[in-house]
Amino acid sequence: MVRFSGVTKRYGDLTVLDNLDLDVAPQEKVAIIGPSGSGKTTVLRMLMTLERIDDGVIYVDGRPLTHMESNGGLVRANEKYLRSVRGDIGMVFQHFNLFPHMTVLRNCTEAPINVLGLPKAQAEERAVELLELVGLGDKLGEYPQRLSGGQKQRVAIARALAMRPKVMLFDEVTSALDPELVGEVLNAIRMLGKQFQLTMLMVTHQMGFAKEFADRVCFFYEGKIHEEGPPEQIFNAPERERTQQFLSAVLEAG
Amino acid sequence: MPLKSIVVTAIIAFAAGLVFASFAGYELFIPGLLEGTWITIKITLGGALLAVVAAFIAALAKMYGPAPIRWLATCYIEVFRGTSALVQLFWLFFVLPQLGVTLSPMMSAILALGLNIGAYGAEVVRGGINGVSRDQWEATIALNMSRPLALRRIILPQAFIAMIPPWGNLFIELLKSTSLVSLITISDLTFRAQQMNQATFRTLEIFTLVLLIYLGISLLITFGMRALERIATGGIVRGRAS
Numbered sequence: 001m002v003r004f005s006g007v008t009k010r011y012g013d014l015t016v017l018d019n020l021d022l023d024v025a026p027q028e029k030v031a032i033i034g035p036s037g038s039g040k041t042t043v044l045r046m047l048m049t050l051e052r053i054d055d056g057v058i059y060v061d062g063r064p065l066t067h068m069e070s071n072g073g074l075v076r077a078n079e080k081y082l083r084s085v086r087g088d089i090g091m092v093f094q095h096f097n098l099f100p101h102m103t104v105l106r107n108c109t110e111a112p113i114n115v116l117g118l119p120k121a122q123a124e125e126r127a128v129e130l131l132e133l134v135g136l137g138d139k140l141g142e143y144p145q146r147l148s149g150g151q152k153q154r155v156a157i158a159r160a161l162a163m164r165p166k167v168m169l170f171d172e173v174t175s176a177l178d179p180e181l182v183g184e185v186l187n188a189i190r191m192l193g194k195q196f197q198l199t200m201l202m203v204t205h206q207m208g209f210a211k212e213f214a215d216r217v218c219f220f221y222e223g224k225i226h227e228e229g230p231p232e233q234i235f236n237a238p239e240r241e242r243t244q245q246f247l248s249a250v251l252e253a254g
Numbered sequence: 255m256p257l258k259s260i261v262v263t264a265i266i267a268f269a270a271g272l273v274f275a276s277f278a279g280y281e282l283f284i285p286g287l288l289e290g291t292w293i294t295i296k297i298t299l300g301g302a303l304l305a306v307v308a309a310f311i312a313a314l315a316k317m318y319g320p321a322p323i324r325w326l327a328t329c330y331i332e333v334f335r336g337t338s339a340l341v342q343l344f345w346l347f348f349v350l351p352q353l354g355v356t357l358s359p360m361m362s363a364i365l366a367l368g369l370n371i372g373a374y375g376a377e378v379v380r381g382g383i384n385g386v387s388r389d390q391w392e393a394t395i396a397l398n399m400s401r402p403l404a405l406r407r408i409i410l411p412q413a414f415i416a417m418i419p420p421w422g423n424l425f426i427e428l429l430k431s432t433s434l435v436s437l438i439t440i441s442d443l444t445f446r447a448q449q450m451n452q453a454t455f456r457t458l459e460i461f462t463l464v465l466l467i468y469l470g471i472s473l474l475i476t477f478g479m480r481a482l483e484r485i486a487t488g489g490i491v492r493g494r495a496s
Contacts (some may be wrong), residue, residue, distance in 0.1 A: 048392075079400075090396065098393075099390070111398065114399065115399055
């Protein structure tokens with residue numbers, strides 16, 4: 001479903017991602033863990049086309065995301081092409097990024113109406129359904145300002161899903177939340193994982209959640225996948241020293 | 255009664271007496287001043303409208319236009335910010351006819367002042383747009399919105415709120431610069447004041463009154479902009495995006 005092929009990202013002299021190869025199967029749920037600065041968020045941001053890639057190609061559903069075919073070769077994609085491919089991808093951000101001047105409902109219908117061209121009634125029906133699913137059926141007319149962090153994040157999840165993406169990206173979606181609100185957001189993700197046929201990539205610090213939810217865990221270190229495997233293996237019997245150090249440090253912190 | 259109150263009361267009584275005494279025979283100059291006020295208001299309104307339109311076009315062109323358009327917008331902003339409004343006014347009124355374009359004094363006035371304030375306004379618009387957090391743009395990309403759509407529906411509505419107070423300043427600036435138009439034969443408030451002064455020699459009353467009229471209009475603008483801000487803000491608290 002998603003394939004990174006030799007993807008490299010540099011900021012000046014700093015190489016954030018170094019020749020990354022990563023293959024994610026349809027409906028696979030991949031957790032990305034690692035120390036800060038290891039490039040894990042950059043993976044999601046490049047897939048969402050928020051960052052340019054310096055080298056390599058990302059494929060989504062077999063189509064190159066950042067490049068398009070032209071005269072038999074690959075050239076950097078233009079805006080129109082980018083938009084046609086990234087429609088398959090949705091993203092939830094650490095800081096929610098809701099539209100503060102719109103109600104919860106409007107947040108979730110704005111793009112379906114104006115990007116997908118859904119009639120208003122249909123977009124609203126879809127949004128209400130999703131908002132009810134994440135437990136916010138009673139907040140439709142509320143402005144984001146008046147919601148708790150956990151509620152905001154659940155709106156953001158519903159907003160992304162209203163576009164019917166095939167791939168969902170979760171970028172540290174619980175990191176900005178008070179500890180007691182983390183559970184409600186994780187529950188929402190859990191439920192959606194069952195309800196929809198989604199491929200998911202999540203950058204997370206919630207090791208418990210990653211262990212239970214993910215099909216595969218990738219440990220990033222210095223811009224590379226240092227170790228990857230099923231959660232039981234990574235969490236119970238990590239082979240490499242860096243992975244062990246990271247996990248013991250994280251688990252110790254609780 | 256404390257001394258301070260006595261002094262204050264005395265001053266007020268004296269001022270009131272002065273006003274009553276002075277305004278005897280006000281019918282000599284009041285109608286003229288009111289006509290001038292109306293002209294001043296018309297130029298201010300027309301100029302404000304033009305300024306807002308010019309500012310948005312110039313700012314968007316400078317930020318998102320292709321190179322030649324961007325260059326044109328930058329030229330407009332720099333020329334109109336970097337030269338005196340009075341000279342711009344003279345140029346439109348005295349030089350353009352020599353190039354074959356004759357504008358009425360009113361047209362010249364609105365055009366010159368509107369474009370002058372619009373050049374400053376373009377920077378206000380640009381600042382407002384840049385002030386919207388990057389996160390908001392990223393959210394629009396994640397929802398696959400096109401840039402024009404994102405700008406129109408997500409970014410500008412938020413930027414707009416931040417632009418209101420600086421626009422208030424610019425409108426007041428515009429109001430005050432309308433007094434320049436008296437120099438191209440328009441009988442605005444300032445022009446009328448000079449005219450009435452020469453006719454009646456009631457210098458104190460006339461110029462005090464003119465001062466108060468300008469102040470009154472400017473306060474009206476201030477209150478108007480505050481009301482606009484309240485309406486636009488609605489349920490949102492400014493600054494922190496969610």
